[in-house]
Amino acid sequence: MASKPHNVAIIGYGMSAKVFHIPLVLALPSDFKLYGIVQRSPKPNDDASKDHPHATHWRSADEVYTDPAVDVVVITSIPETHHAMCKAALEAGEHVVVEKPFVTSLAEANDLLAIAKKSGKLLTVYQNRRWDSDFLTLRHVLASGSLGELVEFETHYDRYRPDAPADTWKTRDTPGHGSIFELGTHTIDQVHQLFGLPRKVTGFITTQRRLPREGSAHDSHTLVLQYPDGLMVTVKAAIVSPETEQLRFWVRGTEGSFNKFGVDVQEDQLKAGLRPGDEGFGVEPESLHGSLTTVDEEGKLERRVYETVGPPKTYVEFYRVFAKALKGEGDVPVKAEEARDCLRIIEAAFLSSKEERTVEL
Incomplete structure (x- = not known):
């Protein structure tokens, strides 16, 4: 019996979400489902609920951390929010994909590595290039x-x-x-x-x-x-x-x-x-x-x-490798330790x- 696709929540609805993440998630329907999107301030010509009517839609990231159906959180918000959002998602028992830059400092990186290890959840950085x-x-x-x-x-x-x-x-x-x-x-x-x-x-x-x-x-x-x-x-x-x-x-x-x-x-x-x-x-x-x-x-x-x-091999490879890691078949596509070294x-x-x-x- 085929495994159930992982429910993915996207935090943010800017270019990163629209161009670099949602199309790749949708390209692997057997591995991932676009479960929900956080968009704080929709506009008439920029509304995630109209673009993706079958997904859940939230106004706050806090709602993602308390939703038991979420398996994976993709963080596409501005860099200074990455540490707090990664921390909250990991501590809520959710796997995390975070946009680059990973975090803003070496100290924040080390803190998240420790939290990920304690939570037992996967943490990877979107180094698509x-x-x-x-x-x-x-x-x-x-x-x-x-x-x-x-x-x-x-x-x-x-x-x-x-x-x-x-x-x-x-x-x-x-x-x-x-x-x-x-x-x-x-x-x-x-x-x-x-x-x-x-x-x-x-x-x-x-x-x-x-x-x-x-x-x-x-x-x-x-x-x-x-x-x-x-x-x-x-x-x-x-x-x-x-x-x-x-x-x-x-x-x-x-x-x-x-x-x-x-x-x-x-x-x-x-x-x-x-x-x-x-x-x-x-x-x-x-x-x-x-x-x-x-x-x-x-x-x-x-x-x-x-x-x-x-x-x-296109950017889809990132999510293809991540899907295997979620099944216990190898490492995440980009290790957080590697992103820490770059910092x-x-x-x-x-x-x-x-x-x-x-x-x-």
């Missing part, structure tokens, strides 16, 4: 050994938005906000997946936009991570980068190099209404394929297009930038 096609392709390149011994690795998330944006919760200088939490959380997580914790961190956290508002969060960062074997990793997000094609990865080794431009297509496809399983979902166009340069035995350089690895890097970067020095981990 582990399933970006460009990152999966990069892993394929590294596994092939084509680059030899790595000496330098650059990961970029640069954009061209030079003017100060409207005042929103994302732009305010409060805990968990700014580019290092918004974009750096993704790129730091990918670096941590590949290489683990660095030995040293040097951080430059700044604002590049014109006329920055007082009290606005930082919008750009550059981190230099040094590893014991001599590998140097640069993690960069610039908001003033006027390029027709933005660099994503540039990796150099003793026997070759790999570079890639552009970002994964899934976010834009989801925003446009394409759904997992639709034709072309997650498939990169040829224009986004990477470039591999290798050195032959005679020392001659050869450059060729490196096609994106396929068929692609160690982030806190070291802030300290480095503030004190203008390199910080040892």
